[in-house]
Amino acid sequence: MLYHIRMDVNLPADMDPEVRADLLARERAYSQKAQREGRWPHLWRVAGEFANVSVVDVADHDELHALLSGLPLFAYMDIEVTPLAVHPNKIDQ
Numbered sequence: 477m478l479y480h481i482r483m484d485v486n487l488p489a490d491m492d493p494e495v496r497a498d499l500l501a502r503e504r505a506y507s508q509k510a511q512r513e514g515r516w517p518h519l520w521r522v523a524g525e526f527a528n529v530s531v532v533d534v535a536d537h538d539e540l541h542a543l544l545s546g547l548p549l550f551a552y553m554d555i556e557v558t559p560l561a562v563h564p565n566k567i568d569q
């Protein structure tokens with residue numbers, strides 16, 4: 477099942493730089509593992525923002541919640557989820 481996700485990252489300006497660097501490194505590793513597993517086929521930076529738009533491919537809502545809530549940056553993100561369905565006019569279905 478496909479979901480469009482928008483993630484807006486809000487890290488505290490006064491966050492310890494070492495804590496920030498560790499968080500970002502763990503986030504990178506976590507999301508790249510999900511990408512390599514085929515569960516995160518699209519990850520795009522929103523130009524000019526500390527935000528991304530993604531498409532994730534998971535079995536159900538529970539797996540989606542597990543994927544998103546497992547993100548090291550989860551506590552510092554506003555996340556908007558939009559479930560996606562097949563469009564009747566899409567070619568090559």
Ligand SMILES: O=C(O)C[C@H]1C=CC(=O)O1
Pocket residue numbers: 483485503504507508519526527528549
């Ligand atoms: O930088 C971001 O957009 C936040 C986070 C979400 C996935 C990832 O690799 O980083």
